Structures are given as C-alpha cells and as structure tokens.
Amino acid sequence: MKAKILFVVLLVALIATACAAPTAAPTAAPPTKAPAAAPTTAPAAPTAAPAAATKAPEPTKAPAPTTAPAATSKGTIKIASQSPLSGDQASLGEGIKLGTQLAVEQLSKPLVDLGYKVEYVPFDDQAKPDVGVANAKNLVTDPDIMVVIGHLNSGVAIPSSEVYKDTDLAMVSPANTNPNVTDRGYATVNRVCGRDDVQGPSGAEFAAKELKVKSVYILHDKTTYGQGVAEFFRDTAKTLGLNILGFEGTEEKANFDPILTPIKAANPDLIYFGGLYPQAGPLIKQARAKGINSILLGPDGLDSSDFAKLAGDAAVNTYYTSVAAPAAAFPDAAQFIKDFKAKFNKDPQPFAAHAYDSAAIALKAIAAVAKDAKPTRKAVSAAIRATKDFKGITGVYTFNKNGDPTIAKYFFIKVTSGDPAKWDANPIAKTLEIAPPEKK
Amino acid sequence: MLLYVAGTVFILSALVLILGFIFRDIRTDFNLLERVWLILPQVAVDGISAGFVYAMIALGYTMVYGVLEFINFAHSEIFMVGAFIGAEVLLIMNSAGVLGAVHPLILLLLILLFGMLGSGGLAVTVERIAYRPLRGAPRLVPLISAIGVSLFLQDAVRFFEGIWRNEFYLTYPTIKFFEQRIILSSTIDFSVKSIIVILGAILMLVILNYFVNATKIGTAIRAVAQDRATASLMGIDVNQIIVLTFFIGGAMGGAAGVLFGLQYNTINPFTGFIPGLKAFTAAVLGGIGNISGAMLGGIVLGIMEAYGASYLSIFTSGAFGAEYKDILAFSILIIILIFRPAGLLGQVVREKA
Numbered sequence: 001m002k003a004k005i006l007f008v009v010l011l012v013a014l015i016a017t018a019c020a021a022p023t024a025a026p027t028a029a030p031p032t033k034a035p036a037a038a039p040t041t042a043p044a045a046p047t048a049a050p051a052a053a054t055k056a057p058e059p060t061k062a063p064a065p066t067t068a069p070a071a072t073s074k075g076t077i078k079i080a081s082q083s084p085l086s087g088d089q090a091s092l093g094e095g096i097k098l099g100t101q102l103a104v105e106q107l108s109k110p111l112v113d114l115g116y117k118v119e120y121v122p123f124d125d126q127a128k129p130d131v132g133v134a135n136a137k138n139l140v141t142d143p144d145i146m147v148v149i150g151h152l153n154s155g156v157a158i159p160s161s162e163v164y165k166d167t168d169l170a171m172v173s174p175a176n177t178n179p180n181v182t183d184r185g186y187a188t189v190n191r192v193c194g195r196d197d198v199q200g201p202s203g204a205e206f207a208a209k210e211l212k213v214k215s216v217y218i219l220h221d222k223t224t225y226g227q228g229v230a231e232f233f234r235d236t237a238k239t240l241g242l243n244i245l246g247f248e249g250t251e252e253k254a255n256f257d258p259i260l261t262p263i264k265a266a267n268p269d270l271i272y273f274g275g276l277y278p279q280a281g282p283l284i285k286q287a288r289a290k291g292i293n294s295i296l297l298g299p300d301g302l303d304s305s306d307f308a309k310l311a312g313d314a315a316v317n318t319y320y321t322s323v324a325a326p327a328a329a330f331p332d333a334a335q336f337i338k339d340f341k342a343k344f345n346k347d348p349q350p351f352a353a354h355a356y357d358s359a360a361i362a363l364k365a366i367a368a369v370a371k372d373a374k375p376t377r378k379a380v381s382a383a384i385r386a387t388k389d390f391k392g393i394t395g396v397y398t399f400n401k402n403g404d405p406t407i408a409k410y411f412f413i414k415v416t417s418g419d420p421a422k423w424d425a426n427p428i429a430k431t432l433e434i435a436p437p438e439k440k
Numbered sequence: 441m442l443l444y445v446a447g448t449v450f451i452l453s454a455l456v457l458i459l460g461f462i463f464r465d466i467r468t469d470f471n472l473l474e475r476v477w478l479i480l481p482q483v484a485v486d487g488i489s490a491g492f493v494y495a496m497i498a499l500g501y502t503m504v505y506g507v508l509e510f511i512n513f514a515h516s517e518i519f520m521v522g523a524f525i526g527a528e529v530l531l532i533m534n535s536a537g538v539l540g541a542v543h544p545l546i547l548l549l550l551i552l553l554f555g556m557l558g559s560g561g562l563a564v565t566v567e568r569i570a571y572r573p574l575r576g577a578p579r580l581v582p583l584i585s586a587i588g589v590s591l592f593l594q595d596a597v598r599f600f601e602g603i604w605r606n607e608f609y610l611t612y613p614t615i616k617f618f619e620q621r622i623i624l625s626s627t628i629d630f631s632v633k634s635i636i637v638i639l640g641a642i643l644m645l646v647i648l649n650y651f652v653n654a655t656k657i658g659t660a661i662r663a664v665a666q667d668r669a670t671a672s673l674m675g676i677d678v679n680q681i682i683v684l685t686f687f688i689g690g691a692m693g694g695a696a697g698v699l700f701g702l703q704y705n706t707i708n709p710f711t712g713f714i715p716g717l718k719a720f721t722a723a724v725l726g727g728i729g730n731i732s733g734a735m736l737g738g739i740v741l742g743i744m745e746a747y748g749a750s751y752l753s754i755f756t757s758g759a760f761g762a763e764y765k766d767i768l769a770f771s772i773l774i775i776i777l778i779f780r781p782a783g784l785l786g787q788v789v790r791e792k793a
Binding site: 086088090091246248249250251252253254255257258259261262264265266278281286289291306309312 | 482487715
C-alpha cells in the first residue's frame, strides 16, 4: 500500500515535470548566450508571482539587468514584454523579445540618470490567449511594471489588453494587426504597425494590379488574425472583380491533400493564405508537389526565414504583404542591425526592429513623466498616447486617438529563394504608406 | 479487406455523384457535376493513403487494448517520437553528407528500423514506469497515467529538440526517389510516398496477423488477452508477454510515425495528437482489439475524411469548408456505434473476471 502511494506521488511529480517542461525550455533562446551579458549587477527582485508556470525561464531573463549605477534609487521601473517564446511561432516571438531587450539596454540611460533602476522582464504567452491573459493577470500585480511590449498574435493581445486596461497599464504592440486591437478605443493600447483592414485590401490590390491575376482561392487558419485578414482580402478582391473560387478555413498542419485537390481542379491564378508560416510552409510544399503552380500570397504571418526552411524551393514565387520589412529595409536601422548581431549573434527577426521602437517610445514617455517621482501607470499611458513625431529606426510615429500610428508602411515582398539564409535578401516589390481608416 | 475498401470508396463516390446531380444548379460559375467527377479519383487516392496512416497507428492501440483492455493514450506520442527518430537519422546522415550515396530503399529500411526500435523501446519503458505499477488499480488510474505520460513526452521532445537543434519542428530532407509522382492521367496522380505507406501498412498487417494467429508467442499473447491468471498458471510469463505486446505496438507506432513524416514532411512535438485521436477513433470504429478491424477502421475513416473535406465546400458554396470534415467522420462513427456497438469487425468482448 505504501509503495503504491509513493508511486502515485512519483507520478504526480512526473506529470508536474511534464507541465513545467516548457518553462525550462527556452527553445528559441539558447542559454549559452546569457553569461556574456551581465552576470554582475543582477538585481535580486524577481517580484512577479512565483507560481506562474508560464513565466519566462530564468536563463532568458538573465541578460536583462542594465548598467544601473548604484547612485540613488527612486525605485525600479520594469518594462515587460509578452510574445511566444516557445511553440511553433517562437522564432517571431523571440524577435520581439530580443528587440525589446536591446532597447531597454541601450535607451534606459535617461531613466537611470533620474535615479531609477530599469529592468526588463520577458513573458512567454505561447501564442495562446489563455496563457497571455494569465500572464497579464500576473504582471499587473507587479506595481513596478509600467508598460508591456507585445504581443505577436492579435488573438492573444485582445483579451490580454482587457486586463491591462483595468489597471491603466500601457501596451505598445510591434506586431498586432487586427483592427479590433485599437478599435476598442482603449487609452492604454497602442501599436506601431499597420492594420489588417489595410493589409488585406492592399494585398488584393497588389494581386490585381501588380501580379495581374484573375482568379483567387482563399484559405485561412481560423484565427482572429488569419481569418480576419483573409476576409478583408476577399471583400476587396470582390470589388476589384477578381474571380473568387473558394474561401476556406483549416487547422490542419500536416495533410493538406483534401484541400489541395479541389484547388487543383479549380486552377486559380493565386492562392491567398491568411495565416502563419508553420502552416503555409507545408501547404505550399505539398501544393507544388501536387503540380499546383499558382502564386501564393499571404500576410505578414509568412514573414520568417523558417517559412523558406519549411517550404524549401517551393517558397519561390511566393509573395507576402508585411507591416514590418526586414530591418535592412530601414535606412535608420543600420546601427540596430549591427548591435543586434553583435549581441545575439544572429540577424534580427522581422518584428525585432519594431519591438525596439515600441520600447523606445515607452522609455521616452516614462522618462518624460518620471522627473520627480515614480509615475503612475495612468500618467505613463497618457504620455505614450501623446507621442508625437517620435523618430524611431523604422519610421516617424505619431499616435492617433485610438493608438494607431497616423501613417503606417505596408510592404509587398517577393520570396526569391528557398534558402533560409537568404531570407532577408528577398526584394521588396512595392512599399505603400497608408493612414489607418477612419473609425465609423 | 480490399472489398471493404472498394465498397467504401464506391458508396461514397456514388453518394457525392448523386448529391452533385441534385445540387447541380447551386454553383453558377462552374459545372458542379463535372467538377465532382473530375476530382473524384484523386480524392479517393488521397483518402486511401491518409487512411493507411491512421490504420497503422490504430494497430498499436489495438494490440495493447487486446491484451490489457486499456487504452494507451501515450501511443500518439510514441508515434510522434518515431517520426522524430526517423527525421533525426535522415538529418544526421544529411549533415554527414552520406544521404545521397545510399540507395533510397535501404535508407527507408534504415529509418524504419531505427524508428521501430526507438518507439518500441520507449513503449516498453513507459509500460514499466507508468503502467505496470498500476496494473491492479481501477481502470481510470492507468488512463490518467497515460495522459500524463503523453504530456510529458510532448514536452520532453520539445525540450530536447529545443536544446539540441534550437527549434523543434523538423523537416524531412528531400529524397528525390520518394518525391516522384506517378501520373496516370491529367486528373489522377499519386506519389511514390503514398505507395510506400500503403504497401508498408499492408505488409505490417499481414505479418502481425501471422504472428498473432500462427506462432507460439502469438498464442501466448492471445492466452494472456483472454485470461491473465489462467495463462500464468499454464506457464506463460505474463509480464514478458505484456512487455512484448507493448514493444510490438510501439514499433508499429514508430513505423507509422516514420512513414507519416516521409509522407507529409514536417513534424513537431504535437504532430501525434490529432492523428492519434483519429487512429483511436478508427480502432473503435473497426472494433477495438481486432487487428483487421483497426486497419479497416483507419482506412474507412481516412476515406470519409477526404471526401468530406474535398466536397463539403463545393456542395455548400463555401459555407461549410474542409474544417468540418471531422464532424462528418465522427458523426458516422457515432451512427455506427449506435447500430453496431462492437465496431465494424468487432466481437462483443466478455467482461474480464
């Protein structure tokens, strides 16, 4: 009997380990790089709720502490970020994390001079809404956290920002493109990127006018983001007179045969896929193997070198619209790319530069209201919304009353090589600057 | 067996053709009936090759259920580990530069061997650690333990691949031989890969059937399945037989994983979950515990899914799409279970003493 009880306890421990494993696995960030940064002044203040299974793993947190001279101390100001650091979208999420981290290290001097200690705390939302909200509930309880940079997925950002709103915690997003992120009109929610109700339609226009296609088959991944952008694409494609041969959603990740067979029979000029690269890669690979030669067009979810890795040579003749071009496309980002490479030993991922700018806007706003004493979250939110003509590395930002940038850039990029190493060399076919649509 | 496959294909084809005739006015932009007819052969081929993958995984469920009357939910992860082992072997050979030099069929045998040994070994380990100590416990307990093991394995693979490769979705290297397509006509063609899957599955079924029904060990396995206590009185080492069953079931899962990876190229630690669930359904559909039943259930399920996914959106003008294919498959499962609770080929299993 005792042995049995012992065993059950062991089993529970085993399962607990299983559940804890993701936290121990900073899949995208090998811990080997951590020690290079700063093992010295690691501030001993891991205040965020300890039980959080989703809390970002220790090794990834290590490099956060910045220069922080021990002069005076008016307290600590923390910059948080939320993005998927594990799961199949980790490669994009890690870009957000590392971009934010670099910004906090390079740009927190004004705050440090004012006598604050500046810390960076990354959270892993696993690209799951429930995890994002759980993290959000956790991080709002830490009064030192003044701003959240993130998320990657609109479907995670929308419910999480409901939590931030309740405590006036500001959020600056480098990547969320769903209109609903800002259309709810919250004073705390901002973004530095474009919107799907521009991205989808402009993609349709690009397809009709630049690629000169006549018929299109639309697929999406049934998420807030993928289906949203696919619907915007469809609506505009209709008005432009494109022949829409099908509109379908799928959660399939491996076997696309049953979807591809009707597509082959319909023989569209273009397949539009509203979704992310982990699905789009295998999809296009299997489509090409089946002898489907249609052009593939997708939104910024396709923008990762992992897309080329998954699809191989099938990636050639794919286009994607993006709100974030490769960092190399921004003339002001040269120094950023150099620093990023030197520090993390890799090229910046698509949203890294935007995350850098998001954090830069936040740090500047905090510094503006933190002259005398530690600011309230409400003051920080107001200061961020008041940002005017902020010159970042990806553009000049002014927020409108909803938190959208008054002018956002949209890029149309052609994939020319199946080699992941050459991803950043993909040429930009076209760039547009469009203001967000007026909210009705 | 073949009769059942042909029958399913025939019935479903007739059904969609009739539906196509009835609804022929629904689409104005193309001739519906013609479109239905045009993709029919390709859909059937897709369905059969998907069905054989399910069938292979279902064999593992059935082996274990037949002996222990317990559903090994960790089987989907054992399948997934098999797929990973196959990918790793190929990737390591690729980085060593010997991939192109080896004959593709030898390569196939090699990854199958590694995948089967690895998965079989894993299944045995899981049995030893998580199931054997619970053997006397109520049925719910090993079931929960199986779900725990399943979660553990997912994250263990994620962790391991994350550390080792700094990512965890692997792509099988392209091997030209398997990528060839045999083109029969403009509307129907299939790949060498799907032929390998189909042949592999049939071969496995034949060997397994022979092994269970015609060898001494097979007799022992059946004896243990029937009555564990009496079997042990007859001088059969029950533990050994159970370990063996797990090994065979695991090896089948591993082989299925390797073939799955080869067929669909991309795998990740969560690859096993959905096919595992489908395979479990297939095993129930065919009559759980029955080897031919598992095979049949898998194929029938695969074919139904392919038809559902390909035709739903055509018939409903896109209102229902491929996303509802699972509903179709599972509704048919429910209907079959209502009218034939033991499954298509199953016999009613006597309650164990």
